[in-house]
Amino acid sequence: DGGITQSPKYLFRKEGQNVTLSCEQNLNHDAMYWYRQDPGQGLRLIYYSQIVNDFQKGDIAEGYSVSREKKESFPLTVTSAQKNPTAFYLCASSRRQSSGDTQYFGPGTRLTVL
Amino acid sequence: AQKVTQAQTEISVVEKEDVTLDCVYETRDTTYYLFWYKQPPSGELVFLIRRNSFDEQNEISGRYSWNFQKSTSSFNFTITASQVVDSAVYFCALLYGNNRLAFGKGNQVVVIP
Numbered sequence: 001d002g003g004i005t006q007s008p009k010y011l012f013r014k015e016g017q018n019v020t021l022s023c024e025q026n027l028n029h030d031a032m033y034w035y036r037q038d039p040g041q042g043l044r045l046i047y048y049s050q051i052v053n054d055f056q057k058g059d060i061a062e063g064y065s066v067s068r069e070k071k072e073s074f075p076l077t078v079t080s081a082q083k084n085p086t087a088f089y090l091c092a093s094s095r096r097q098s099s100g101d102t103q104y105f106g107p108g109t110r111l112t113v114l
Numbered sequence: 115a116q117k118v119t120q121a122q123t124e125i126s127v128v129e130k131e132d133v134t135l136d137c138v139y140e141t142r143d144t145t146y147y148l149f150w151y152k153q154p155p156s157g158e159l160v161f162l163i164r165r166n167s168f169d170e171q172n173e174i175s176g177r178y179s180w181n182f183q184k185s186t187s188s189f190n191f192t193i194t195a196s197q198v199v200d201s202a203v204y205f206c207a208l209l210y211g212n213n214r215l216a217f218g219k220g221n222q223v224v225v226i227p
Contacts, residue, residue, distance in 0.1 A: 031213065040123070042205060042217030043159075050212075058214070088157060100147035100166060100209055105159035 002027050004106035006091050011111045013078070013085070021076045021109045023091035032074035033092040033103060036060060043090060049074055050096075078111065086113045116141050116210045120218035127196050128226050135191045135221045137206030143167075147209035148182065148189045153220070154202045162204075165189065196225045 004025045013019045025032065031050050035043040045058030049068040063082025068074055074093075078085045090108045094101040117140040127133045139148065150162040163173065165182050173180050177197075181190045193200050203220040210216060 040219065042118075042207075042219045043215070044217075045214060048214070056212075090157075090159060092159075094213060096213075100145075100164070101213065102149070102161055102164050103213075103215060104161060105151075108157040110157070 004091060004093055004104060006089075006106040006109050008109060009107065011109055013111065013113050015113055016080045018077055018079050019111065021078070021089055021091075021111070023074045023076065023106060025072055025074075025091075025093045025106075027093055027095075027104070028071075029093035029104075030071070030096050031094045031101070032068070033094075034058075034064070034066065034074070034076045035090045035092065037088040037090060037108075046076065046089075085111055087111060116143075116208055116216040118206050118208050118216050118218035120206055120221050122221050123219070124222040124224065126224040126226060129198060130195050133193050133196055133200075133223060133225075135193075135204055135206070135223070137189045137191065137218060139187050139189065139206070139208045141208060141210055143210055149207040149209065149215070150180070150189075150191050151205045151207065152202045153205065159205070162191075193223070196223075198225050198227050201225045 007022045033048040034046040037043050044060050047066040049055035065077045088110050091106040092103040094103045119138045146167045148165045151159045177194045179192045203222050205220045206218045207215045
């Protein structure tokens with residue numbers, strides 16, 4: 001089945017550690033996105049990528065890093081510089097980053113900092 | 115600036131009642147797209163509908179219907195004859211610029227059996 005997978009579903013991290021969240025899609029979509037969701041809030045854009053080896057900062061990129069070495073993969077690293085990393089992280093993809101294409105979302109990763 | 119406002123935070127209805135979710139948006143773009151997504155307790159966002167700014171025709175899909183009015187910058191969503199499975203958070207979103215989405219804060223819908 002085509003879709004977006006994220007792993008792990010739950011992730012616990014100690015303060016000061018970097019962690020990497022996985023996002024994979026087999027929809028052959030060009031564009032991929034990372035969002036953060038806090039309780040009672042809408043989603044906020046962290047990073048997005050239109051093509052392999054290219055990505056741009058979103059609204060809240062500080063403390064995060066990404067890579068796009070393959071079309072189907074867009075991992076997100078939450079670094080120790082992120083002051084309040086506990087949140088729900090959602091990955092999305094769209095056919096292109098233009099023309100109003102719909103973004104489809106993965107199941108999310110819930111990160112908790114202990 | 116792009117902005118989406120969903121005024122009601124939590125709405126409770128008894129099963130089989132209708133529920134309408136309000137969405138008001140702000141944008142200076144002449145071409146834009148509006149979306150509704152559903153987030154069930156599992157957390158995944160499920161795409162429901164996409165509308166472009168040139169198409170104000172209202173749409174009905176099963177028990178769901180949408181009312182888009184550019185004159186009032188609103189894109190409201192109605193669930194008819196609600197069911198327990200409709201309990202979820204519903205997000206309105208505006209696509210702008212380089213395919214970036216601005217989300218409202220969501221409406222928590224609770225359907226009581």
